[in-house]
Amino acid sequence: MSTVPIKAGTDVIEPVTAASLVRREVVSLPAYDPGADTDEVAALSGVARVVKLSNNESPFGASPAVAEAVRLRVDDSLSRYPDPTGKRLAEAIGKSLAVPAGRIVLGNGSENILELLCQAVLDPGDLVTTQAPGFSLHEIFPRMMGARVEKVPVTAExxxxxxxxxxxxxAGPKLVFLANPCNPTGAMLGAGELGRVVAGTPKSALLVLDEAYCEFARPNPDYPDGLEVLRGQDRPWIVLRTFSKAYGLAGVRVGYGIASDAALVQALDRVRTPYNVNQLAQDAAIAALGDHAHLAETVRRTGLEIARVTKLLRGAGLRVVPSSANFLFIETDHRSDWVAEALHRAGIVVKAWREPGYENFIRASLSTPEDNDLFVLCLTEICAKGAR
Structure with a gap:
């Protein structure tokens, strides 16, 4: 690129680079970590099939009804714009939850709604409260808008x-992000604990309850339904859920929020792109929502593996946080990057946790029993060798 100044009349305009135009808030943002690329891991390990345990996807797939719904609509959905309002899906969700469709907002995954909330609500300097360790986008999106983020740590246990x-x-936050169950730990808040957060949140703040993994936690009688807790609250709130996890629709990206009032949904509509959820995703979500048996079986099988693998890892001397989700947060006594790289060489992908204070933890979403057994074997061998 030329660095010769450009003359405009008597003024000299100094050349700029694209990087110099970027807002300072964006320059300082940490990059989102999606986990290692499976093709690269396959090349490194030489295995025929990589075991991917890094993104909390369902190994049991979507309902068979989803494939049929997509097949019926694929021909006329590819060349036409989707319904920008997602009316049929919003009505189906609203009916299932006894909420007016006007209080349902759809997103390209629930993380898209996190971004919309920050764009619609936050001014530079506003305070956002969330938890640590936590989902990185609960920090990244507020900081993108110039907000300050305070992270509340968990206890030693x-x-x-x-x-x-x-x-x-x-301290008076404007936005409060709380995940239940928590990502990455899988720990859940009981009704009393959630109630304390609700009661303590100023009514001038927007309370965002992120329930991306709620389906896995519901079998636990101590797990509070956030929508029922907040339904009667005279304050601004929104509950976020997704079809990516328990419903097995991570690939089509569709999440939703249930808001305290339609005005909040209308504000989010003003900042979202008009066609943020494609038509095949809308149809897939409607089909998935109607297959209660598939969802129940996914949750049942996941719960069995969570309990079994937790017992195996603890028996091998590893610390595992009790999980109410479909993943485990595991302390290895070694740097997470080193453990993850060693697992890559065995053809297994996990998420190395790098958040300050938790650099010795990995997060592993569980798969089939066969995949999980291989993971346990490799992880325990790696940790044992590293201790020598």
Whole structure:
């Protein structure tokens, strides 16, 4: 690129680079970590099939009804824009939850709605409260808008720290992100703990309850349904859920939010792209929502593997956080990057956790029993060798 100044009349305009135009908030953002590329891991390991445990996807796939719904619509969906309002899907979700469709917002995954909330609500300097360790986009999107982020740590046993949350909420955040169950730990808040956060959140703040993994936690009688907790609250709130995890639709990207009122949905509509959820995704989600048996079987099989693998890993001397989701947060006593790279050489992909204070943890979403057994074998061997 030329660096010769350009003359405009008597003024000299100094050349600029594209990088110099980028807002400073964006320059300082950490990159989102999607996990290692499976093709690269396959080339490194030489295995015929990579075991991918990095993105909390369902190994049991989507409902068979989804494939049929997509097959019936694929010919006329590829060349036409989707319904920009997602009316049929919003009505189906609203009917299943006894909520008016006007209070349902759709997103290209629930993380898209996290971004829309930050774009619609946050001004530079606003305070956002979330948890640590936590989902990175709960920090990245607010910082993108110039907001300040305070992260409330868990206790030493990965439990809810009521005093820390009380103090953080008293500081007057404008936006509160709370995941239940938590990503990456899988730990859940009980009704009393969730109630304390709701009661302590200023009514001037928007409370965002991220329930991306709620389906896996529901069999636990102590797990509170966030929608039912918030339904009668006279305050702004939104509950986020997704079809990516338990419903097995990660590839088509569709999530949704249930808002306290239609005005919040209308505000999000003003900042979202008009066609943010494609038509095949809308049709797939409607079909998945109607197959209760498939969802129940996915949750049942996942719960069995969570319990079994937790027991195996603890028996091998590893610390595993009790999980109410479809993944495990595992302390290895070694740097997470080193453990993840060693697993890559065995053809297994996990998420190395790099958040300060948790650099010795990995997060592994569970797969089929055969895949999980291979993971346990390789992880325990790697950790044992690293301890020598």
């Amino acid at each position: 990965f439990g809810f720290d009521a005093i820390a949350w009380r103090d953080a909420l008293a």
